[in-house]
Amino acid sequence: MNRIERIFRDLKSRGGRALMPFITAGDPDLDTTAAMLPRVEEAGASICELGIPFSDPIADGPVIQASMAYALSKHLRTADILAMTRRLRPRLNMGVVAMVSYSIVHRAGPRRFVADAAAAGFDGFIFPDLPLEESDAILGSVRDAGLTCTLLIAPTTPIERAEKIARASSGFVYVLSRSGITGERASLPADLAQRVQRLRGVTDLPITVGFGVSTPDQVRCVVEVADAVIVGSAIMRRVADVREQGRERVVDEVSRFVSELAAGLPGSAVAR
Secondary structure (H helix, E strand, O other), X not given: OOHHHHHHHHHHHOOOOEEEEEEEOOOOOHHHHHHHHXXXXXXXXXXXXXXXXXXXXXXXXXXXXXXXXXXXXXXXXHHHHHHHHHHHHHHOOOEEEEEOOHHHHHHHOHHHHHHHHHHHOOOEEEOOOOOXXXXXXXXXXXXXXXXXXXXXXXXXXXXXXXXXXXXXXXXXXXXXOOOOOOOOOOOOOOOHHHHHHHHHOOOOOOEEEEOOOOOHHHHHHHHOOOOEEEEOXXXXXXXXXXXXXXXXXHHHHHHHHHHHHHOOOOOOOOOO
């Protein structure tokens, strides 16, 4: 069983939910990313969504766009991220999935990219810009490698198409809480619970919600209806706020915030 599938199975058996922080690989540098990952696991993360920097992201808001631009300004290469993950994997129990533009995968060659990522210790992929109609080849490669593959379901996606996307996905389904781009929001959409419930009628995969979640209270609200919650912009904003203060400060700030977010999960010692 794939690590992602095992994590969700174990959480379900005890009524738990998953916190999935998004971290841009290489912001402010790869050594800091490597120091962050074990700390966010200790703070309560079950799975980490590791963003592979890309110059033209299609759904990321200004915070993550700026984070990726900062990482790329250091001449970061995808091979460097894979090497870092390979070194770190023996120290991690949490799942690690790559949020990666399909343009990067296509340029490297899908079979080669998937094989290299699997060898590095990645457990799966999220392809934010891969159309369902063009996904068969890469989905086959990912499946053959024993990894998971997740496509995005937007609020505007008709339920018939959402079912097809869920059927093509593995590991979990990624539901966007709102249309538009990533970024912190003051509240969650009123129809989120209804949309998640409709999706449960067409898939047995765990349902993960991202886009706009940024506080422990919002985490608490999301996991009342979903199996996992992704937080990205709120984390990377904190990285940007303290990146000039050194690695230890960045890692401490991210770890502290992830611990606060984890307080919104059921069974947390500090959850209300």
